[in-house]
Amino acid sequence: MSDGVKRRYDSSRRREQAQENQRRVLAAAHDLFVAQGYGATTLTQVAAAAGVAVETVYAAFGTKVGVLHRAWDVAVGGDDRDVHLLERPELRAVFAEPDLATRLTAFATVNTAIMRRTARLLRAVRGAAGADPAAAELLDTIDRARLESLGEHARAAVATGRLAVTEDACRDILFATTDGALWLTLVDRQGWSDEAYAAWLAGIWTASLVR
CATH class of the missing domain: 1.10.10.60 (Homeodomain-like)
Structure with missing residues (x-):
């Protein structure tokens, strides 16, 4: 050699x-x-x-x-x-779905998988944010990135012509229901399966957002 x-x-x-x-x-x-x-x-x-x-x-x-x-x-x-989350294949497949109800159902499944990976860690970040300025800054960065990402989902939902609320309301509803708290309560605490949680979340989104 x-x-x-x-x-x-x-x-x-x-x-x-x-x-x-x-x-x-x-x-x-x-x-x-x-x-x-x-x-x-x-x-x-x-x-x-x-x-x-x-x-x-x-x-x-x-x-x-x-x-x-x-x-x-x-x-x-x-x-x-x-690789940015929105550029990953599972999210590209969600955005490629033309029917809004089907898209939200697919996104609920993807988001549930993300919650399994992140919800407990995000709880730790929140716990640290009150006493550690660097952790508080990270939490703010996480929330801003998540809001921006969900804004992309809301903009894409408008383009389907089936959104029942405003773009901002869609973004905010998605933001409020993807912060990990619901997954921790229903799956981690109450023992729901991820499949049951994803189906419930899809139902909530479809009922609230699809016209």
Whole structure:
């Protein structure tokens, strides 16, 4: 093996190892933030759970809120690819559905999957926001991004000609029903299945939004 090939191989191995370390850190952080809260979790605990040195965590993410922010991004998208949620195949399929009632039903299913990944973590972010300004800023960023995303759904709903409310009202109804609280109450607390929750959410949206 030539020196050039060996250097490329070693560099590739180092990148892969770094990426794997980051995935383990984010998975560990997610579980610890959910289980014991953001404030009670230290990066030393995260590093120990991930099986890496705490210096590795700081080098990759900078701060604890940096870990939280990246863990949130991964939870929303379902993986660590740098692809906006609205550009992911499951959401593109939702937007491609021409019938509004069918579209909302499909979106309810997709959103339920997102809630399973994010609702508990968002509860942890909210719990931290009252005492940690960086967490409060992250929560504001999350809410603004979610409102903007749901505005896209509302604009697309108008274009179907079947929306029963104004565009702003549609956006706000979707925003109010996708903040994780309903999923936590009905699925996490009351024991509903995700399928039952998605069907109920689709019914609520269809009754409220479709003309």
